Amino acid sequence: MILIGPPGAGKGTQAKLLEERFQVPHVSSGDLLRAAVKRKSPLGLQAKRFMDRGELVPDEVLLGTIDERLAQPDCAPGFILDGFPRTVRQADALAAMLAATGLQIDNVMSIRVPKEDLVKRLSGRRTCRECGALYHIIFDPPSNDSLCNRCNGELYQRDDDQEDTILARLEVYERETAPLLAKFRAQGLLQEVDGVGSRDQVAERILAAVRKDG
Numbered sequence: 001m002i003l004i005g006p007p008g009a010g011k012g013t014q015a016k017l018l019e020e021r022f023q024v025p026h027v028s029s030g031d032l033l034r035a036a037v038k039r040k041s042p043l044g045l046q047a048k049r050f051m052d053r054g055e056l057v058p059d060e061v062l063l064g065t066i067d068e069r070l071a072q073p074d075c076a077p078g079f080i081l082d083g084f085p086r087t088v089r090q091a092d093a094l095a096a097m098l099a100a101t102g103l104q105i106d107n108v109m110s111i112r113v114p115k116e117d118l119v120k121r122l123s124g125r126r127t128c129r130e131c132g133a134l135y136h137i138i139f140d141p142p143s144n145d146s147l148c149n150r151c152n153g154e155l156y157q158r159d160d161d162q163e164d165t166i167l168a169r170l171e172v173y174e175r176e177t178a179p180l181l182a183k184f185r186a187q188g189l190l191q192e193v194d195g196v197g198s199r200d201q202v203a204e205r206i207l208a209a210v211r212k213d214g
Contacts, residue, residue, distance in 0.1 A: 002084075011111060024078040036065065076101075113196060119170075130151045
């Protein structure tokens with residue numbers, strides 16, 4: 001399954017719920033890249049320059065990371081892709097990767113959320129520097145405004161969660177992803193799901209779409 005949606009649409013949350021439901025790994029391109037940034041690997045340093053400006057990481061930086069992850073044994077029964085592909089070129093590269101394994105994409109879910117809601121969701125996010133736990137100053141605040149509940153680490157706002165960067169990210173998403181949605185729609189794979197509401201409400205909409213698809 002592929003989950004598609006703008007930054008802040010809740011793809012990561014829904015992917016984790018689906019991971020538990022179907023017992024296949026959640027593969028997040030964002031998590032893979034952020035781990036590389038944290039390690040300060042050459043790939044991570046390249047990716048950070050683009051992420052901080054709200055731009056898409058170039059395909060040559062991203063594709064090798066995805067290919068390596070999908071080749072791991074736990075992905076053999078299937079997987080849930082979150083944040084990849086985001087362009088037609090990436091979708092074509094993914095199809096080539098899967099052709100070598102005999103796997104195919106069964107479902108593509110597009111999670112739709114109004115822009116004003118996305119800005120509110122993203123600009124309120126805070127991340128723990130130590131353990132990576134996520135909070136939201138409105139929807140899921142920590143007990144202490146500046147410290148993590150789990151490990152007492154410092155909470156900070158990621159550079160790509162600043163409002164001006166958020167708007168740039170949304171513009172890039174809309175421009176780059178529209179042709180991808182059209183491609184999956186033409187292939188009969190795309191289903192669009194309302195992403196407004198509680199995580200359980202959105203999850204039920206996704207599961208209903210999967211059941212409807214058969």
